Amino acid sequence: VYTLYYSPATASMVVHLALLEIGAPYKLEKVEFDQPRDPAYLGLNPQGQVPTLVADGRAITESAAILLWLAERHPEAGLAPLPGDPLRGEYLQWTVSLSNSLLATFRLWFYPRDLGHEEHPPELRAALCSRIEASWQRIDAALAARGPYLLGERFSSADLLLTMLMRWSRNMPRSALAWPALARLAALVRVRPSWQELYQLEDLKEW
Ligand SMILES: N[C@@H](CCC(=O)N[C@@H](CS)C(=O)NCC(=O)O)C(=O)O
Numbered sequence: 001v002y003t004l005y006y007s008p009a010t011a012s013m014v015v016h017l018a019l020l021e022i023g024a025p026y027k028l029e030k031v032e033f034d035q036p037r038d039p040a041y042l043g044l045n046p047q048g049q050v051p052t053l054v055a056d057g058r059a060i061t062e063s064a065a066i067l068l069w070l071a072e073r074h075p076e077a078g079l080a081p082l083p084g085d086p087l088r089g090e091y092l093q094w095t096v097s098l099s100n101s102l103l104a105t106f107r108l109w110f111y112p113r114d115l116g117h118e119e120h121p122p123e124l125r126a127a128l129c130s131r132i133e134a135s136w137q138r139i140d141a142a143l144a145a146r147g148p149y150l151l152g153e154r155f156s157s158a159d160l161l162l163t164m165l166m167r168w169s170r171n172m173p174r175s176a177l178a179w180p181a182l183a184r185l186a187a188l189v190r191v192r193p194s195w196q197e198l199y200q201l202e203d204l205k206e207w
Contacts, residue, residue, distance in 0.1 A: 001026060002053055002054065003027045003028075003053070004026055004028055004029070004053055005029045005031050005051060006028055006030060006031065006051055007030065007032075008030075009202060009204055011164075012051035012063070013164050013167075013198065013202070014063050014157075014164045015053060015063055015066045015067065015070070016028075016198055017160045017164070017194050018160060020193075021079060021160070021194045022074045028201075044059040045059065045061045047061070049061070053066045053070075064103070064161065067079075068080070068095060068157075071156075071157050078155075079160075080156050081151070081154070081156065090150075091150075091156055094151075094158040094161075094162075095158050098158065099161070102132065103161075103165060105128055105131050106132065109129075109172075110168075132172065136169070136174075136176050136179050136182060137179070139162065139179075140179035141181075143181035144180070144181040147181050147185065148184050148185055150162060159188075162185065163189040163190070163195075166186050167207060170206065177207075
């Protein structure tokens with residue numbers, strides 16, 4: 001049984017979605033962001049962030065790493081092209097680039113304190129916003145050329161990661177849904193049973 005340390009609608013969402021897609025038994029442990037982190041939790045995740053997945057007594061952090069790990073461990077769920085599959089390289093490329101560019105920029109967008117600010121100065125806010133929009137532009141062009149998923153006809157956990165990130169843009173000046181190929185992918189992911197079940201389990205409302 002896996003244990004997922006999570007907080008609703010945050011970066012743990014994509015791991016929760018993957019667990020639902022896999023159908024593996026798991027326990028949820030909610031991390032309350034408005035309280036100091038339990039020292040026991042800091043032992044699992046020294047940054048005090050979510051997600052953390054505990055499996056076989058070991059903790060794994062970093063949403064993208066957990067996704068790769070789960071997809072490999074549960075090949076029957078079809079969440080990833082496995083080693084040897086011609087699409088493997090592209091799958092890794094999307095997963096890593098979504099994590100280290102888009103997710104990392106969102107982290108700065110949502111956590112000005114990471115850069116020592118209470119609130120971002122307007123020029124920094126604008127720069128982060130335009131960096132995120134440039135990513136939407138680039139990914140939308142790739143999907144328009146060969147979609148509807150990041151791997152063309154083949155759905156993968158990278159699409160779950162992308163849709164979670166798109167969701168985070170919903171209150172930004174320009175939501176990711178303004179890009180047509182991104183909107184098409186989000187529509188496909190949002191009708192999946194995993195997405196709908198997650199909304200109930202994490203009590204989410206808005207897209
Ligand atoms: N790179 C990490 C980022 C994790 C992250 O930033 N999690 C946020 C929620 S989206 C968090 O735990 N925030 C609470 C905090 O930083 O205190 C990942 O992808 O897992």
